[in-house]
Amino acid sequence: MAGRGGGGELRLLGTWSSPWVIRVRVxxxxxxxxxxxxxxxxxxxxxxxxxxxxxxxxxxxxxxxGRPVCESLVVLEYIDETWGATGTPQLLPADPYDRATARxxxxxxxxxxxxxxxxxFRSTAAExxxxxxxxxxxxxxxxxxxxxxxxxxxxxxxxxxxxxxxxALGSHLVWIKVxxxxxxxxxxxxxxxxxxxxxxxxxxxxxxxRQVMPDAGDVLKxxxxxxAKWTAGAVIPILYTNRKTDPDSNSIILTQFAAxMAGRGGGGGGGELQLLGTWYSPYAMxxxxxxxxxxxxxxxxxxxxxxxxxxLLKSNPVxxxxxxxxxxGRPVCESRVVLEYVDEAWPGAAPPLLPADPHGRATARxxATYFDSTFFPPWRAxxxxxTAExxxxxxMNAVPQVEVLERAFVxxxxxxxxxxxxxxxxxxxxxxxxxxxxKVxxxxxxxxxxxxxxxxxxxxxxxxxxxxxxxREAMPDAGKLLExxxxxxAKxxxxxxST
Numbered sequence: 001m002a003g004r005g006g007g008g009e010l011r012l013l014g015t016w017s018s019p020w021v022i023r024v025r026v027x028x029x030x031x032x033x034x035x036x037x038x039x040x041x042x043x044x045x046x047x048x049x050x051x052x053x054x055x056x057x058x059x060x061x062x063x064x065x066g067r068p069v070c071e072s073l074v075v076l077e078y079i080d081e082t083w084g085a086t087g088t089p090q091l092l093p094a095d096p097y098d099r100a101t102a103r104x105x106x107x108x109x110x111x112x113x114x115x116x117x118x119x120x121f122r123s124t125a126a127e128x129x130x131x132x133x134x135x136x137x138x139x140x141x142x143x144x145x146x147x148x149x150x151x152x153x154x155x156x157x158x159x160x161x162x163x164x165x166x167x168a169l170g171s172h173l174v175w176i177k178v179x180x181x182x183x184x185x186x187x188x189x190x191x192x193x194x195x196x197x198x199x200x201x202x203x204x205x206x207x208x209x210r211q212v213m214p215d216a217g218d219v220l221k222x223x224x225x226x227x228a229k230w231t232a233g234a235v236i237p238i239l240y241t242n243r244k245t246d247p248d249s250n251s252i253i254l255t256q257f258a259a260x261m262a263g264r265g266g267g268g269g270g271g272e273l274q275l276l277g278t279w280y281s282p283y284a285m286x287x288x289x290x291x292x293x294x295x296x297x298x299x300x301x302x303x304x305x306x307x308x309x310x311x312l313l314k315s316n317p318v319x320x321x322x323x324x325x326x327x328x329g330r331p332v333c334e335s336r337v338v339l340e341y342v343d344e345a346w347p348g349a350a351p352p353l354l355p356a357d358p359h360g361r362a363t364a365r366x367x368a369t370y371f372d373s374t375f376f377p378p379w380r381a382x383x384x385x386x387t388a389e390x391x392x393x394x395x396m397n398a399v400p401q402v403e404v405l406e407r408a409f410v411x412x413x414x415x416x417x418x419x420x421x422x423x424x425x426x427x428x429x430x431x432x433x434x435x436x437x438x439k440v441x442x443x444x445x446x447x448x449x450x451x452x453x454x455x456x457x458x459x460x461x462x463x464x465x466x467x468x469x470x471x472r473e474a475m476p477d478a479g480k481l482l483e484x485x486x487x488x489x490a491k492x493x494x495x496x497x498s499t
Contacts, residue, residue, distance in 0.1 A: 010035035029208030089161035273298035292470030
């Protein structure tokens with residue numbers, strides 16, 4: 001079977017100690033797939049790496065049949081979907097809600113646990129390490145509770161077999177042990193975190209894991225080399241990197257979250273579907289658009305983010321943010337997780353947000369991730385700029401990201417109307433949730449982000465997207481949003497400490 005990866009069908013570009021690469025190697029091993037492994041030098045990147053991942057120029061890159069798949073979590077889902085019928089365990093369960101839960105906790109590992117732990121990893125002094133360790137412990141507490149809820153008393157987050165969360169977190173285990181040794185710490189303390197401590201040993205004993213985990217002594221030697229260079233102020237290629245910021249959370253509210261995702265404390269009585277949102281949030285707009293595209297009826301509950309409701313805090317105690325979709329009393333959090341949940345829970349309603357082809361799905365997930373992690377931060381700087389000089393600089397920094405997105409539109413649309421082709425898809429909804437905000441910020445900043453002369457594809461796409469019925473019904477009035485934005489800027493411009 002060609003899909004088993006024999007005969008040069010599969011090639012993986014990586015670095016031996018990268019946890020992001022380890023994830024992919026574990027997944028390939030769990031599926032029993034043969035592949036050619038190519039070690040990359042991140043200080044002198046190969047032409048193949050630069051061609052295969054021109055956007056981020058990072059590993060891992062999985063090349064299958066000559067087509068690259070980038071970003072570790074995207075690669076993991078690609079592997080699971082491409083070789084789903086091999087008789088090997090699935091990384092994601094079949095049930096849409098369980099899939100959403102796994103995606104949420106996988107994102108938590110990447111976006112909340114990891115940034116806190118990375119500070120410990122980068123610390124070079126005892127005082128820094130003590131402070132960093134104190135800050136990362138609440139994240140481990142959350143994962144201990146998540147393990148109890150996800151495993152349901154079984155061996156892994158994924159149940160009887162390692163799943164997506166196991167692979168995402170487990171790829172860091174050798175590095176966690178090495179950093180513990182240098183820092184004199186014990187992050188997965190058996191007395192404090194018995195579930196995670198036992199899980200870690202079981203995960204490391206899995207054949208597919210043992211075969212690809214780097215030697216701890218080699219990792220320790222590499223890490224000590226990093227620390228010596230950091231102490232000397234040198235810049236080196238970083239194996240540990242993360243492009244997202246750490247959402248605000250604390251140990252008290254983390255206690256509630258696993259129960260909320262399990263449906264105990266999510267609320268949602270009196271209606272099959274409830275959506276918690278704020279009228280101006282582009283993330284809530286995404287959820288509204290997806291529900292509208294699927295033709296689903298739901299109760300919308302407006303939230304005041306400066307006086308958050310008990311229902312919101314119970315339903316999303318980790319991030320305390322919108323949107324939250326509550327389906328039959330069970331909350332689904334994080335906008336892109338919500339979008340995939342809606343697509344999987346109602347597969348027969350309207351065109352799907354993701355295509356059937358695994359590579360097409362991977363491409364859509366890559367660009368959706370690109371928008372949130374790479375496009376959004378420089379645009380946010382433009383949105384928050386309050387002076388002409390700040391706006392000019394922020395706009396200049398945002399334009400290269402628009403250039404990349406213009407090329408992505410051409411690649412994804414293949415000459416059709418939307419990123420998703422003939423119909424609106426995942427990337428359309430992810431990017432399109434911001435289109436009215438683009439226009440409002442342009443008006444205030446006297447800019448033109450989606451300039452028709454420079455970006456004809458995106459400019460025409462934006463007008464087509466706004467004309468879609470489900471989009472028109474979900475989008476806020478531009479005039480109202482403009483007044484809201486001007487009020488926001490007025491507050492930003494106040495001196496520190498003013499009210």
